Amino acid sequence: xxxxxxxxxxxxxxxxxxxxxxxxxxxxxxxxxxxxxxxxxxxxxxxxxxxxxxxxxxxxxxxxxxxxxxxxxxxxxxxxxxxxxxxxxxxxxxxxxxxxxxxxxxxxxxxxxxxxxxxxxxxxxxxxxxxxxxxxxxxxxxxxxxxxxxxxxxxxx
Numbered sequence: 001x002x003x004x005x006x007x008x009x010x011x012x013x014x015x016x017x018x019x020x021x022x023x024x025x026x027x028x029x030x031x032x033x034x035x036x037x038x039x040x041x042x043x044x045x046x047x048x049x050x051x052x053x054x055x056x057x058x059x060x061x062x063x064x065x066x067x068x069x070x071x072x073x074x075x076x077x078x079x080x081x082x083x084x085x086x087x088x089x090x091x092x093x094x095x096x097x098x099x100x101x102x103x104x105x106x107x108x109x110x111x112x113x114x115x116x117x118x119x120x121x122x123x124x125x126x127x128x129x130x131x132x133x134x135x136x137x138x139x140x141x142x143x144x145x146x147x148x149x150x151x152x153x154x155x156x157x
Contacts, residue, residue, distance in 0.1 A: 029065035040069040042100035042131075043146070045087040045108050047122045050095060053106070054087030057146060069100045092125055103131045106142035115139040 002011020041061045043053035053061075058068040072094040087108075103126065105119045116139045119126060126132050140146070 025063065029063070032065055038065060038067045039101035039136075040098075041066045041102045041104060042069045042071065042095065042098065043104045043106055045106070045142070045146075047105065047107060047118050050090050050092060051087045052090050053146070054085050057087070060146070066102070069098055071095055071098050096128060100129065100131050102136045102138070103129055104138050104140055106140040106146045108147045109143050110141075111143055112139060112141040115142055 002008050002014070005011075043057050043061065045051045045053045045057070052071050053068075061068040071090040072088070105115045105126075107115050107118060110118070119137070119139050126137060129137065131137055
């Protein structure tokens with residue numbers, strides 16, 4: 001792409017920076033994963049109705065040293081067959097049964113402010129989760145860090 005835009009050197013630097021940061025993330029996760037239990041993470045791609053994260057989201061969460069929590073009967077027990085699947089609608093009952101360690105509200109196409117607002121709107125449902133009760137419920141800019149394929153996905157991980 002950089003060649004086509006006439007900025008080859010800039011593209012090479014961006015690639016090298018990205019790969020260096022990915023290596024740093026992998027090294028950091030490798031060191032931490034030998035001493036800590038991997039938290040099971042649920043990322044909401046949508047709240048009403050609830051959808052889990054699909055496509056590259058499971059890979060991102062695994063890359064960050066966590067376990068992507070598979071929700072409901074449609075989930076595959078085999079990680080390799082899970083990755084790359086679309087997000088799917090899940091039920092609150094299945095979410096409560098899965099009991100995630102960490103919950104991230106990062107709805108597709110929404111910035112941090114909107115995800116916080118939507119999480120507040122679903123507070124009655126989210127508050128029932130152990131993760132929320134233990135202070136491990138977060139919101140993020142889903143559009144910037146999870147929905148757009150590009151270098152910022154690394155920051156999402």
